Amino acid sequence: MEKSDYKNDASPNERLMLTIVRLSEQYKKDCSLIFSHYGLTFPQYNVLRILDGSENGQNTISRVSKLMLVSGANMTGIAKRLERDGFLARKSIPEDERVTLLAITPRGKQTLKSIETERDALIDRYLSDYGEETKHQLQTTLRACLRKASSRETGEKACMS
Numbered sequence: 001m002e003k004s005d006y007k008n009d010a011s012p013n014e015r016l017m018l019t020i021v022r023l024s025e026q027y028k029k030d031c032s033l034i035f036s037h038y039g040l041t042f043p044q045y046n047v048l049r050i051l052d053g054s055e056n057g058q059n060t061i062s063r064v065s066k067l068m069l070v071s072g073a074n075m076t077g078i079a080k081r082l083e084r085d086g087f088l089a090r091k092s093i094p095e096d097e098r099v100t101l102l103a104i105t106p107r108g109k110q111t112l113k114s115i116e117t118e119r120d121a122l123i124d125r126y127l128s129d130y131g132e133e134t135k136h137q138l139q140t141t142l143r144a145c146l147r148k149a150s151s152r153e154t155g156e157k158a159c160m161s
Contacts, residue, residue, distance in 0.1 A: 047088070048112055051102055059102060061076065079100075
């Protein structure tokens with residue numbers, strides 16, 4: 001094996017953050033392989049998950065965009081492709097035609113259900129060595145870190161669910 005000329009001089013905090021980023025990128029890559037079999041990209045899947053968890057299976061495009069940390073322009077393109085492929089419906093609200101409402105379709109719901117087993121097996125592969133208390137504590141810590149980062153970015157306290 002060839003010796004590397006790379007020296008990691010990152011601080012422990014930076015190494016931790018980079019590990020989180022690498023884990024996230026690997027998870028997205030692995031999930032994308034699953035989602036592609038159903039005609040979805042990772043962002044498209046996330047839109048469907050958000051809508052499926054929203055009241056009456058619908059939400060505004062601006063709220064979905066904020067939850068996903070995606071620009072409005074990117075969200076519009078994602079929504080148009082999902083609508084074209086029958087996963088969601090877009091409609092205007094009569095009271096304010098500037099607001100676009102997204103609603104998951106039966107096809108979108110069925111696709112999420114079909115993905116569930118493979119997605120859960122992938123997640124289990126990542127987390128099966130850790131107990132519920134460890135996972136809960138890690139999630140609590142990461143959410144607190146995310147809230148702190150979000151409040152700095154927006155200048156206000158952000159609520160993450």
